[in-house]
Amino acid sequence: MCYAIVRLVQQRLWLFFPSIGIEQYEIPILSPLLQQFLQKLNQWQESLRLTLDAFISPPDNYLPLSTIDITSNGPPIHRYRTILEQDNTPFSESLSAIPAKRLWNCLVNEE
Numbered sequence: 001m002c003y004a005i006v007r008l009v010q011q012r013l014w015l016f017f018p019s020i021g022i023e024q025y026e027i028p029i030l031s032p033l034l035q036q037f038l039q040k041l042n043q044w045q046e047s048l049r050l051t052l053d054a055f056i057s058p059p060d061n062y063l064p065l066s067t068i069d070i071t072s073n074g075p076p077i078h079r080y081r082t083i084l085e086q087d088n089t090p091f092s093e094s095l096s097a098i099p100a101k102r103l104w105n106c107l108v109n110e111e
Contacts, residue, residue, distance in 0.1 A: 003048035004107050010041050 017024070028035045089104045091097040 003045065003052055004103070006041060006045045006048060008107070010038075010045060013038070013041075 014024075017027070022030060027038065089101045091100045091104065
């Protein structure tokens with residue numbers, strides 16, 4: 001979850017910079033503090049990716065309804081329809097999990 005957030009922040013920043021007239025090569029000159037922040041963001045992303053890579057696979061019951069429909073015709077995404085369902089997330093039903101569910105659904109639909 002943290003890796004996804006850091007990666008999303010980094011992507012959105014790189015999309016934002018050209019809209020305010022800052023090119024990638026100008027950042028160290030214009031704002032050394034921003035350059036340090038971006039380097040720290042890269043370090044976090046790499047550290048979180050290594051943590052994720054340490055896991056071989058998710059548990060069998062990670063997604064409650066994670067079945068693959070092999071009878072479906074058409075694009076491969078139709079086979080994995082259950083992943084795109086709003087209520088099919090690895091998070092609990094409590095109110096405190098709503099932001100995590102929202103981020104999950106956003107990232108699943110984005111990918």
